[in-house]
Amino acid sequence: MTRDEAIETLTGAGQAGDEAFPLLEAAIACAIHDQPFRDPQPVRTLAVHAAERLAERIGGEGPDEALTETMASDLRLNGDLLNHDSPANTDVIAVAESRRGLSGALSVFYLDAARRAGVKAQGVDFPGHFLLRVETPEGPVALDPFSQGRLVLPSELTRRALRAGLTPHVADRLDVLMAPVTDRQALIRLQNVLFSRAIRSQDYEGAERSALRRALLDPDDHRPWLDVAAAREKQGSLAGALEALSRARTVDDPMEVTRQMSVDRVRLQLN
DSSP states (O other): OOHHHHHHHHHHHHHSOGGGOOHHHHHHHHHHHHSOSOOOHHHHHHHHHHHHHHHHHBTTBOHHHHHHIIIIIISOOEEOSSSTTOGGGGOHHHHHHHSEEOHHHHHHHHHHHHHHHTOOEEEEOOTTSOEEEEEETTEEEEEEGGGTTEEEOHHHHHHHHHHTTOOHHHHTOHHHHTOEEOHHHHHHHHHHHHHHHHHHTTOHHHHHHHHHHHHHHOTTOSHHHHHHHHHHHHTTOHHHHHHHHHHHHTSOSTTHHHHHHHHHHHHHHHO
16 A cells, blocks of 8 residues: 555545544554555454454453453553554554554554444543543443553542543543543544654654644544644745645634634745
8 A cells, every 4th residue: 555545545534424434444544654565464364353253252251351351362462561652553554563552553453343343342532541441231441452451440540530630520520531532533642642752753754644644534623734734844845834724724613813823924934
């Protein structure tokens, strides 16, 4: 798959409704867009094996236990503690090969297997750490894909929320802490991680690519185009920055004044 083909896939994913969002294929396209001409078949093979194994386990175990045992024990997916900041940990092709990654990348495989096997699971955009919400007969539970899919108790969720800076008033509300997000939002969060890392390391080309992927995945959000513009401006591509700002202006929202200020700033540099 080429970078252009990846863009085509991401564009199609962005136009799909949330219920039909192709999480696995969109995640593959994100990886190829970042580093093209790689073979995505190991990702698809792992996904098929995960769904088949999970389907075998369902019935003999609770849905949360079946998902954890399948992904962490059978398929050995786990967080990468030694190379936490490696770009490979956000790339599903690299994760399929190493079986190590960040929680957001591991969650792609968890969520895809759950969808195929009929387990109700959703991502949770928890502060500083992506989690999974799995519906069980006893109620929803939180799993941590980074820590071998282990169960995260409500008391620990509260402690984590307090450490992340949430107020006690919010940290005690499990309905807020375990609010589910769509598969689209889960994948966008992963691209946000890449953008932040690229900006910190002054990899502005990488930052531009990750911001562009967010823009394609959610065409109704103007903010990724502002990040594309900022990354292009850092590279000295002022015409490209203006183009991105123009794209942002086509999305109707209350931030028009802010975008116009950005356009004017870049135009001044061109004059």
